[in-house]
Amino acid sequence: FKIATLPGDGIGPEIIEQAVKVVNAIGEKFGHQFDYQHAVVGAAAIDATGDPFPEETYEACKNADAVLFGAIGDPKYDNDPKAKVRPEQGLLAMRKKLGLYANIRPVSTFKSLLHKSPLRTDLVDGADFVVIRELTGGIYFGQPRGRSEDQNTAFDTCVYTKEEVQRIVKLAFEYAGKRNKKLTAVDKANVLATSRLWRETVQEMAGDFADIELEYMFVDNAAMQMIQWPKRFDVIVTENMFGDILTDEASVITGSLGLLPSASVGIQTSVFEPIHGSYPQAAGKNIANPLGTVLSAALMFELGLDLQDEAKAIREAVDASLEEKVVTEDIAEGKAYSTSAVGDWLAE
Amino acid sequence: FKIATLPGDGIGPEIIEQAVKVVNAIGEKFGHQFDYQHAVVGAAAIDATGDPFPEETYEACKNADAVLFGAIGDPKYDNDPKAKVRPEQGLLAMRKKLGLYANIRPVSTFKSLLHKSPLRTDLVDGADFVVIRELTGGIYFGQPRGRSEDQNTAFDTCVYTKEEVQRIVKLAFEYAGKRNKKLTAVDKANVLATSRLWRETVQEMAGDFADIELEYMFVDNAAMQMIQWPKRFDVIVTENMFGDILTDEASVITGSLGLLPSASVGIQTSVFEPIHGSYPQAAGKNIANPLGTVLSAALMFELGLDLQDEAKAIREAVDASLEEKVVTEDIAEGKAYSTSAVGDWLAE
Ligand SMILES: CC(C)[C@H](C(=O)O)[C@@H](O)C(=O)O
Ligand SMILES: CC(C)[C@H](C(=O)O)[C@@H](O)C(=O)O
Numbered sequence: 084f085k086i087a088t089l090p091g092d093g094i095g096p097e098i099i100e101q102a103v104k105v106v107n108a109i110g111e112k113f114g115h116q117f118d119y120q121h122a123v124v125g126a127a128a129i130d131a132t133g134d135p136f137p138e139e140t141y142e143a144c145k146n147a148d149a150v151l152f153g154a155i156g157d158p159k160y161d162n163d164p165k166a167k168v169r170p171e172q173g174l175l176a177m178r179k180k181l182g183l184y185a186n187i188r189p190v191s192t193f194k195s196l197l198h199k200s201p202l203r204t205d206l207v208d209g210a211d212f213v214v215i216r217e218l219t220g221g222i223y224f225g226q227p228r229g230r231s232e233d234q235n236t237a238f239d240t241c242v243y244t245k246e247e248v249q250r251i252v253k254l255a256f257e258y259a260g261k262r263n264k265k266l267t268a269v270d271k272a273n274v275l276a277t278s279r280l281w282r283e284t285v286q287e288m289a290g291d292f293a294d295i296e297l298e299y300m301f302v303d304n305a306a307m308q309m310i311q312w313p314k315r316f317d318v319i320v321t322e323n324m325f326g327d328i329l330t331d332e333a334s335v336i337t338g339s340l341g342l343l344p345s346a347s348v349g350i351q352t353s354v355f356e357p358i359h360g361s362y363p364q365a366a367g368k369n370i371a372n373p374l375g376t377v378l379s380a381a382l383m384f385e386l387g388l389d390l391q392d393e394a395k396a397i398r399e400a401v402d403a404s405l406e407e408k409v410v411t412e413d414i415a416e417g418k419a420y421s422t423s424a425v426g427d428w429l430a431e
Numbered sequence: 432f433k434i435a436t437l438p439g440d441g442i443g444p445e446i447i448e449q450a451v452k453v454v455n456a457i458g459e460k461f462g463h464q465f466d467y468q469h470a471v472v473g474a475a476a477i478d479a480t481g482d483p484f485p486e487e488t489y490e491a492c493k494n495a496d497a498v499l500f501g502a503i504g505d506p507k508y509d510n511d512p513k514a515k516v517r518p519e520q521g522l523l524a525m526r527k528k529l530g531l532y533a534n535i536r537p538v539s540t541f542k543s544l545l546h547k548s549p550l551r552t553d554l555v556d557g558a559d560f561v562v563i564r565e566l567t568g569g570i571y572f573g574q575p576r577g578r579s580e581d582q583n584t585a586f587d588t589c590v591y592t593k594e595e596v597q598r599i600v601k602l603a604f605e606y607a608g609k610r611n612k613k614l615t616a617v618d619k620a621n622v623l624a625t626s627r628l629w630r631e632t633v634q635e636m637a638g639d640f641a642d643i644e645l646e647y648m649f650v651d652n653a654a655m656q657m658i659q660w661p662k663r664f665d666v667i668v669t670e671n672m673f674g675d676i677l678t679d680e681a682s683v684i685t686g687s688l689g690l691l692p693s694a695s696v697g698i699q700t701s702v703f704e705p706i707h708g709s710y711p712q713a714a715g716k717n718i719a720n721p722l723g724t725v726l727s728a729a730l731m732f733e734l735g736l737d738l739q740d741e742a743k744a745i746r747e748a749v750d751a752s753l754e755e756k757v758v759t760e761d762i763a764e765g766k767a768y769s770t771s772a773v774g775d776w777l778a779e
Contacts (some may be wrong), residue, residue, distance in 0.1 A: 091636050125682055133719075169690075171621045171622070175622070183546065188640065200551075201550050201551060201554050201570060201658045201659050201660075202549055202550055202551070202658075203548075203549060203550070204549075206549050212492060222482050222570075222587075222589060222623065223622055225586065228513040228623075228624045230628070231622065235592055235593045235594075236562065236590060236591070236592045236593070236628075237590070237624045237625045237627065237628035238573065238588060238589060238590045238591075238624060239570075239588070239589040239590055239623045239624050239625050240586060240588065240589075241570060241586060241587045241588075241590055242584060242585070242586045242589070243584070243585055243586075244583055244584045245582075245583045245584070246583075251779060269476050271675075273517060273519045273568065274571055274585060275571075275576075275587045276576045276577050276585045276587050277585045277586065277587050280578070280584075280585035281736070302675075303674055303675050303676050303678075303679035304679065306654070306676045306677075306679050307679050307682065307683045310549045310550075310658060310680065310683055310684070311683050312549075324619075324672075325676075327619075327650075327651050328651050328654045328673075328676055329654075330651075331651035331654050331655050332654040332655060332658065332680065334655065335554060335655045335658055336658070392578070
C-alpha cells in the first residue's frame with residue numbers, strides 16, 4: 084500500500100512517527116508492505132515552499148491509497164487578520180483539491196478516562212456516536228466572499244447544491260445502517276435557505292433508507308442536547324460550519340480528546356488524522372499523546388484500506404496500553420511515558 | 432411606564448401573566464404606574480392576522496418603554512420546509528424592525544439547581560458569564576439568499592458592516608467594564624471574511640477600553656471551552672449565527688435553563704424574554720416555570736428602565752422562592768406549585 088504521510092506542524096512529526104511504527108508492525112504481522120511518501124503541509128510547508136499545500140504534496144496524496152495526517156497550525160500566524168498566507172489555507176486547499184467531502188468523527192468513550200470528562204459520568208458512560216460533517220462546501224468555500232471597495236463591508240456566501248447534499252447524506256444513512264440505525268440531520272431550516280435544501284433533500288432520500296430512524300434537529304438545539312443527553316445520538320450529519328462547531332463540542336464530552344481519530348473521506352483518497360491540534364507548546368518535547376493518531380491509523384485500515392482485522396489489532400493494542408497504563412503525561416495517573424515509548428510499546 | 436406585553440405561543444401567555452403580577456407588585460411598592468398594551472406575535476399572530484409580526488404589534492412595541500415577551504413556536508409549523516409563513520419569521524421581523532441589535536444572555540448559577548447541571552459541579556459552581564450576540568445582521572438577514580432557478584442550488588449570504596460590528600462591540604466592552612473586565616471576542620477569522628472584519632474592528636477599538644482584558648477565540652474552540660472551563664469567561668461577544676449556537680449551549684451548562692432571562696437591546700425600545708422556548712406540551716396546564724420570565728422583568732428594570740432597586744427586589748423574591756421551595760414541577764424536589772401559585776407568591 085502507498086501511504087502519504089503529512090506530519091504538518093507542532094507535535095505532528097512526533098505523533099505521525101508513532102503511527103508509522105504501529106502501521107509497520109501491522110505490516111509484519113499481517114504480511115502487508117507499506118510504501119511511505121512524506122510531504123509537507125501547513126506552516127511547515129509555508130516555511131519550505133511559501134505554499135501551505137504545495138503541488139508535490141497534492142501529488143503525493145492523490146497517488147496514495149490513504150493519507151496519514153498529523154496537525155497544522157503555528158502561533159506565529161495567529162491573531163494577524165491581515166496575514167496573506169495562513170497554515171489553515173493548506174488544510175482547506177487539501178480538502179478542496181482532494182475532494183474530501185465527508186469528515187467522520189466517532190466519539191467513543193474510554194472507561195479509564197471518564198473522570199476527565201467535564202460531564203457527569205452517568206451522562207457520558209457508554210456514549211457512542213459519530214458526527215459526519217460536510218467538508219468541501221458551505222460558507223467555507225462559497226463565492227463571492229471578501230470586502231467592499233471601501234473595506235467597510237465584509238461578506239461570505241454559504242452555497243450548497245443538491246448533489247453535494249445527496250452525496251454526504253447517502254454516506255450518513257449508510258453509516259447509520261452499519262451502526263444503531265438512527266440518523267439526526269442537523270440544520271437551521273427555520274432561517275437558512277441552504278438548510279431548507281438540506282432538509283428537503285434528506286426527506287426525499289429517507290424513503291430509500293426506511294430501516295433508519297430519522298430525525299431533524301436545529302443546530303442550536305443539537306448544541307444543547309449533545310451536553311444534556313449525548314447517549315441519545317447515533318449518527319449526526321450536518322453542513323460544514325455547523326459541523327466545525329459540533330464536532331469540536333463533541334470531542335470534549337467524553338474526556339478523551341487526545342484519543343479521538345477522524346477520517347476525511349475523499350472521492351479517490353481519504354485522509355486520516357487525530358482531531359486534536361498541533362499543540363505547539365509541546366512540540367519536540369516527546370510528551371504528546373500519540374493515541375489519536377494511532378487510532379486514526381486504525382480508522383485508515385477500517386475505512387480506507389478495508390482491512391478489518393488490522394484495524395481491530397490496533398484498537399486492541401491501544402486498549403491494552405490504557406489498561407497497562409503505558410500512556411503519556413496528559414492522561415497518566417502515575418508514571419508518564421514519552422511519546423516514542425508509547426509508540427514502541429504499541430508496535431511491540 | 433408603557434409596557435408592551437407579547438405573550439406569543441405555547442406557555443407564553445401563562446408565564447407573561449406571572450411577570451405582569453410581579454411588575455405590578457413592584458409598581459405598588461415603589462410607586463410606579465404601568466400601562467400595558469397586549470399584542471400578538473408568532474403562531475398566535477398568524478392564526479389571528481396571517482402575519483407573525485403584524486403592524487399593530489410593531490406599533491405597540493415601538494411606542495413602549497420596554498417590551499415583555501414570552502416565546503414563539505408551534506409544532507404545527509415544524510418539519511415543513513415549504514411552509515410559506517412560519518412563526519419564527521415574526522421573531523426575525525421583530526428583531527429587524529425594532530433594530531434589536533444586541534441579545535444579552537447572562538448565565539448565572541443557582542446553588543439549589545446545580546445538581547441539574549449536566550456538568551460536574553466543581554466546573555460550574557460559581558460560573559457567571561454573559562454572552563452578547565449580534566442579532567440583526569450576518570447570515571440571518573444577508574442578501575442574496577434563496578434558490579437557483581432550477582432549485583438545485585441554495586445560497587445564503589453573511590454580511591457585516593464595520594458600523595454594525597462597532598455598535599455591538601462597544602456595548603460588549605462597556606458591559607465587561609461593569610463586570611469582571613474581561614472580553615472574549617469569538618469568531619472564525621481563520622476562514623471567514625466577515626470574521627476578519629470583526630477581529631480587525633475589535634482590535635481597532637481595544638485601545639479605547641484599555642482596562643478590559645481582551646482575548647480572541649475561534650468559535651469551535653469556544654464551544655469546547657464553554658464546557659471544559661465555563662468559569663474562565665466573563666463577557667463573550669459574537670456574531671448572530673455563532674451566538675445562536677453558543678447562547679443555547681451556554682444555557683444548559685448550569686442546570687437553570689428555565690430561569691435564565693435575556694434582553695434584546697434595540698435602538699429605541701428593548702425586548703425582555705426568557706431564553707426557553709414555547710414548550711407547547713405544557714401550554715394551558717399551569718405547570719410552566721415562570722421564573723425565566725420574571726427574571727426577564729428584573730432585567731427590564733435593570734437595563735430597560737434603569738431602576739436598579741426594583742430589579743434587585745425581583746431577584747430577591749426569586750431567590751426566596753427557591754429557598755422556600757415555592758417552585759414549579761420542573762425544579763421541585765418535593766411539592767410542586769402551579770405556575771400561577773408561584774406568580775402569586777412572588778408578587779406577595
Ligand atoms: C483550522 C480550521 C480552518 C479548521 C476548520 O474550521 O475546518 C479546523 O477548525 C477543523 O475543524 O479542522
Ligand atoms: C427561532 C429562531 C429563528 C431563533 C434564532 O435562531 O435566532 C432562536 O433559535 C433564538 O435563538 O432566538
